[in-house]
Amino acid sequence: MPILAPPAVGGWLMGSATLVLAIIVVGGVTRLTESGLSITEWKPITGVVPPITREEWEAEFAKYKETPEFKLLNHSITVEEFKSIFFWEWGHRVLGRLIGVAFVGPLAYFALRKKIDGRMTRRLFGLGLLIGAQGALGWYMVKSGLDNKHLEIPGSVPRVSQYRLAAHLGTAFLLYLGMFGTGLSIIKDWKYAKGAAWSGSTTGDISKILQNPVVKRIKVASWALMGLVFVTAMSGAFVAGLDAGLLYNEFPLMGGRLAPPSDELFDPAYAKNADKSDLWWRNIFENPTTVQFDHRVLAITTYLGTTALWLRTLNPAVRAALPPLATTAIRAAFTMANIQVLLGISTLLYLVPIPLAAAHQAGSVMLLSAMTHVLISLRRPGGAARLWRRFNATQATVKKTQP
Ligand code: HEM
Numbered sequence: 001m002p003i004l005a006p007p008a009v010g011g012w013l014m015g016s017a018t019l020v021l022a023i024i025v026v027g028g029v030t031r032l033t034e035s036g037l038s039i040t041e042w043k044p045i046t047g048v049v050p051p052i053t054r055e056e057w058e059a060e061f062a063k064y065k066e067t068p069e070f071k072l073l074n075h076s077i078t079v080e081e082f083k084s085i086f087f088w089e090w091g092h093r094v095l096g097r098l099i100g101v102a103f104v105g106p107l108a109y110f111a112l113r114k115k116i117d118g119r120m121t122r123r124l125f126g127l128g129l130l131i132g133a134q135g136a137l138g139w140y141m142v143k144s145g146l147d148n149k150h151l152e153i154p155g156s157v158p159r160v161s162q163y164r165l166a167a168h169l170g171t172a173f174l175l176y177l178g179m180f181g182t183g184l185s186i187i188k189d190w191k192y193a194k195g196a197a198w199s200g201s202t203t204g205d206i207s208k209i210l211q212n213p214v215v216k217r218i219k220v221a222s223w224a225l226m227g228l229v230f231v232t233a234m235s236g237a238f239v240a241g242l243d244a245g246l247l248y249n250e251f252p253l254m255g256g257r258l259a260p261p262s263d264e265l266f267d268p269a270y271a272k273n274a275d276k277s278d279l280w281w282r283n284i285f286e287n288p289t290t291v292q293f294d295h296r297v298l299a300i301t302t303y304l305g306t307t308a309l310w311l312r313t314l315n316p317a318v319r320a321a322l323p324p325l326a327t328t329a330i331r332a333a334f335t336m337a338n339i340q341v342l343l344g345i346s347t348l349l350y351l352v353p354i355p356l357a358a359a360h361q362a363g364s365v366m367l368l369s370a371m372t373h374v375l376i377s378l379r380r381p382g383g384a385a386r387l388w389r390r391f392n393a394t395q396a397t398v399k400k401t402q403p
Pocket residue numbers: 028032169229232233234235236237238239240241243244245246251295296299300302303337340341342343344345346347348352357360361364367
């Protein structure tokens with residue numbers, strides 16, 4: 001019989017996903033409190049221990065004093081103020097290491113005790129590598145903010161590259177989704193193998209339910225929506241990276257109009273090529289006005305998409321065809337989209353206060369989780385779960401027929 005991962009594996013993955021959610025929020029607060037450039041070195045092992053004595057703090061502060069951020073923005077900061085920004089960045093890095101240890105240790109245990117099959121081991125090993133890559137990417141991002149070129153370019157703001165910030169946040173989201181999605185699937189598969197209904201469908205063959213063209217269309221739409229939520233979240237990282245939430249603090253208009261004028265959206269000042277051939281893409285990724293406008297358009301499209309999906313489930317024929325859990329999961333995703341849009345608008349209107357901006361960032365993870373739940377509720381149980389269910393059912397029949 002194939003190996004069926006026990007719920008403990010699912011629980012561990014869900015726990016790891018929660019830690020990743022925590023580090024995403026801590027990372028957001030680190031950025032929002034402008035603490036991310038306070039540690040100037042990357043020491044994967046010894047960096048766990050923060051400075052303790054007065055001399056150690058002075059030495060750490062002296063390194064910070066060499067950074068463009070100190071020279072251009074924070075030159076009047078005291079060592080006590082430095083400690084508070086240091087501890088956000090330090091906490092973020094320590095949490096990263098904790099995630100690595102809390103993932104690799106149990107993974108080795110489950111693989112050695114043959115609690116997971118080869119395919120699952122390879123997939124989880126891939127997630128483990130992603131944790132390591134994420135650490136390296138984080139340092140690559142921080143380095144862009146420590147670069148002395150900020151001192152040479154007039155008007156340059158010493159902050160990390162928005163491209164690297166988006167890559168770092170995108171990888172964190174993928175890691176979270178990998179852990180959350182796999183964990184949830186394992187728990188659902190286990191329950192199914194033990195005889196529970198799949199996605200709440202107590203009647204009918206689940207494979208046939210999923211073959212229904214109505215259900216298939218909802219599934220395709222849900223995948224497309226998942227992609228759209230992800231792209232919207234990535235565009236949000238560009239808004240955050242360029243501090244573009246500090247412009248146009250009104251909604252739904254921008255400067256009294258639905259869209260800023262085109263010469264502002266595609267400002268030639270952002271093009272670097274002599275022939276201006278990079279005018280479009282540079283404005284899309286580097287002009288704060290355009291970046292904010294894109295985020296609004298993508299967010300509204302995402303919102304309309306979730307609304308349309310939810311409205312489809314109100315149709316009695318669609319509701320009858322869908323597994324009940326899929327209907328509930330779609331409703332939850334729609335609710336989360338409402339919350340997320342409200343958080344986004346409030347973040348903008350109130351000029352990016354830290355609690356709202358952090359809640360908006362966590363909200364994007366919640367929306368991605370809700371969409372993952374929709375997709376899992378529309379997935380077929382895994383092969384091992386199907387075989388185990390049949391095996392368990394046969395065993396139960398044999399037991400019943402035995403005198
Ligand atoms: C489906 C809807 C949305 C999603 C998935 C989403 C996602 C995100 C994400 C992931 C970030 C980056 C957060 C960070 O790194 O700190 C962000 C930033 C931001 N979003 Fe949204 N967003 C949505 C809707 C909106 C709406 C409707 C608005 C308002 C018009 C908005 C305004 C902002 C602002 C101002 C920021 C920058 C906050 C900062 O600097 O930390 N968002 N968004």
